[in-house]
Amino acid sequence: MKYIIALFTLLMIGGCSGAEPSKTEITVSAAASLKEVLQDINDDFQQANPNIRVSFNFGGSGTLRRQILQGAPADLFFSAAEDHFEELKKEGLVDESHSGNLAGNEMVLITAKDNQDIQSFQDLPNMKGPFSIGTPESVPAGKYAKEALKNLKLWEKVSSGIVYGKDVRQVLTYVSTGNAQAGIVYRTDAASSGDVKFIAAPPAGSYSPIVYPLGILKQTSHPQEAKAFYEFLRGEKAAEVFEKYGFSRVNGE
Numbered sequence: 443m444k445y446i447i448a449l450f451t452l453l454m455i456g457g458c459s460g461a462e463p464s465k466t467e468i469t470v471s472a473a474a475s476l477k478e479v480l481q482d483i484n485d486d487f488q489q490a491n492p493n494i495r496v497s498f499n500f501g502g503s504g505t506l507r508r509q510i511l512q513g514a515p516a517d518l519f520f521s522a523a524e525d526h527f528e529e530l531k532k533e534g535l536v537d538e539s540h541s542g543n544l545a546g547n548e549m550v551l552i553t554a555k556d557n558q559d560i561q562s563f564q565d566l567p568n569m570k571g572p573f574s575i576g577t578p579e580s581v582p583a584g585k586y587a588k589e590a591l592k593n594l595k596l597w598e599k600v601s602s603g604i605v606y607g608k609d610v611r612q613v614l615t616y617v618s619t620g621n622a623q624a625g626i627v628y629r630t631d632a633a634s635s636g637d638v639k640f641i642a643a644p645p646a647g648s649y650s651p652i653v654y655p656l657g658i659l660k661q662t663s664h665p666q667e668a669k670a671f672y673e674f675l676r677g678e679k680a681a682e683v684f685e686k687y688g689f690s691r692v693n694g695e
Contacts (some may be wrong), residue, residue, distance in 0.1 A: 465495040466667045469515055471506040472498055473522035473654065474609035475547070475583065475628045479687040480520070483680045487671060494667045502609040503527075504580030510535065510659065517662040518672060520654060522547075522610075523582030527655040534660070540672055541657030546690035548629040549586050549649060551641040552617055560624050562642055563591075567599040574605045574613045574622035583610040586652060587626035590644035614638065628652070630688040653692050
């Protein structure tokens with residue numbers, strides 16, 4: 443009898459141990475420029491959805507697109523450019539009923555905080571050191587930067603001295619550490635760093651409008667959880683966080 447009582451006691455202890463319920467994990471492949479804002483939004487999402495864990499894969503949008511095309515696991519794609527997103531749509535990989543443009547951004551010229559030599563875009567051809575932008579073929583920020591420099595008639599004058607970054611955050615690092623004398627990044631990235639100085643913004647219309655499309659991928663193994671995060675990102679609370687980090691609102695399904 444005492445063995446039965448001991449077994450019953452162990453079962454009761456196990457049943458009352460308060461073990462956390464298992465969480466479903468989803469992966470979001472997102473542009474590097476979204477890192478801080480998405481981590482902030484995810485803190486709120488986790489409080490409202492404790493049984494869903496969100497894992498982020500940050501990088502250049504072109505690199506992320508290639509990863510997804512090659513079968514890398516991801517439940518949502520949050521790109522910094524429409525072309526990379528549209529390519530996945532053409533391949534039939536995006537759930538078009540759960541996709542749309544979500545945020546906007548702007549490009550800016552930055553230097554290290556102690557810079558005294560560069561006061562405008564027109565000073566770039568006289569730089570004494572390297573200049574940095576993202577790789578235009580895979581980093582949307584680099585594509586926009588190249589467009590702006592071409593429209594300002596500066597591309598041919600500075601292209602030979604460019605150090606290319608694998609994503610916009612690497613460009614920010616090059617400038618903040620002095621490995622590049624200046625760079626072009628998103629306004630939100632410049633605002634996130636205390637080690638760089640805002641110099642100027644390219645003229646309106648000198649580069650394509652910057653929009654960030656978001657969509658659920660058809661390959662997701664967790665459609666309900668992916669939809670929950672997708673809808674949360676589209677909500678008013680998340681919109682306020684995007685604006686806090688300097689992103690603009692855009693409309694478009």
